[in-house]
Amino acid sequence: MTDRQPLVAANWKMNGARASVAALLGGLRQGLLENGAEVLVCPAFIHIPLAAELLAGSSIGLGAQTLAEYGNGAYTGEISAAMLNDYGCRYVIIGHSERRHILGETDATVARKFRQAQEHGLQVILCLGERLEEREAGITEQVLSEQLDAVINVAGTDCFHGAVIAYEPVWAIGTGRTATPEQAQAAHSFIRLQVARHDDCVAAALRIVYGGSVKADNAAALFAMADVDGGLIGGASLNIDDFLAICRVAR
Ligand code: 13P
Numbered sequence: 001m002t003d004r005q006p007l008v009a010a011n012w013k014m015n016g017a018r019a020s021v022a023a024l025l026g027g028l029r030q031g032l033l034e035n036g037a038e039v040l041v042c043p044a045f046i047h048i049p050l051a052a053e054l055l056a057g058s059s060i061g062l063g064a065q066t067l068a069e070y071g072n073g074a075y076t077g078e079i080s081a082a083m084l085n086d087y088g089c090r091y092v093i094i095g096h097s098e099r100r101h102i103l104g105e106t107d108a109t110v111a112r113k114f115r116q117a118q119e120h121g122l123q124v125i126l127c128l129g130e131r132l133e134e135r136e137a138g139i140t141e142q143v144l145s146e147q148l149d150a151v152i153n154v155a156g157t158d159c160f161h162g163a164v165i166a167y168e169p170v171w172a173i174g175t176g177r178t179a180t181p182e183q184a185q186a187a188h189s190f191i192r193l194q195v196a197r198h199d200d201c202v203a204a205a206l207r208i209v210y211g212g213s214v215k216a217d218n219a220a221a222l223f224a225m226a227d228v229d230g231g232l233i234g235g236a237s238l239n240i241d242d243f244l245a246i247c248r249v250a251r
Pocket of ligand 1: 172174175176212214233
């Protein structure tokens with residue numbers, strides 16, 4: 001038993017248009033009953049102002065999918081932590097595997113973004129996860145601890161205070177191939193233990209959510225595991241009925 005509040009976060013990735021964002025948020029506001037789980041949406045940058053407007057006065061949180069590793073200045077095309085704050089974003093996803101593996105973010109970039117977000121009071125959702133070949137080679141734990149250490153070395157040992165970690169095995173993202181509840185639990189408890197090596201209290205309070213093909217029909221088994229504190233949902237978060245069903249499970 002823990003008193004960690006479950007978190008269900010929608011990562012809409014590069015999807016949506018003004019009309020579909022409005023429809024999803026309208027459906028969410030209408031369908032979401034206060035149920036003890038924290039619910040959060042992370043739209044594309046360009047939809048953040050609209051989402052902020054449509055979520056005003058609701059308990060649904062708003063987050064971004066990444067941010068610049070620098071403060072405001074001459075960085076053409078980037079979006080800073082200060083800008084996200086200005087639009088009411090409380091959270092930011094950092095180190096998503098699509099950014100690491102498709103867009104070339106290194107552990108060092110991820111660590112600098114983490115520090116930038118924390119310096120501006122944003123709550124970080126740090127994504128970690130191994131690729132299929134790494135799991136098959138038996139080095140999942142090594143990959144996870146390297147990804148964690150890269151952040152700790154730059155942001156300090158107490159950096160996970162108030163943060164969220166998302167365990168997202170790369171082979172489960174968008175593939176329909178979910179980690180089993182036991183595989184998720186093993187990775188989550190390993191991550192918690194690694195954090196506990198630096199600070200027991202931070203580790204005990206740390207929310208570790210699972211991401212990778214979470215659907216309405218597998219969420220209950222995943223969320224029932226002792227160290228799984230909710231989910232980071234991709235594809236299923238774009239369908240209001242599926243996402244609401246997952247939110248209900250998290251209560
Ligand atoms: P899917 O739920 O589409 O597998 O995506 C998971 C994810 O990447 C969330 O960040």
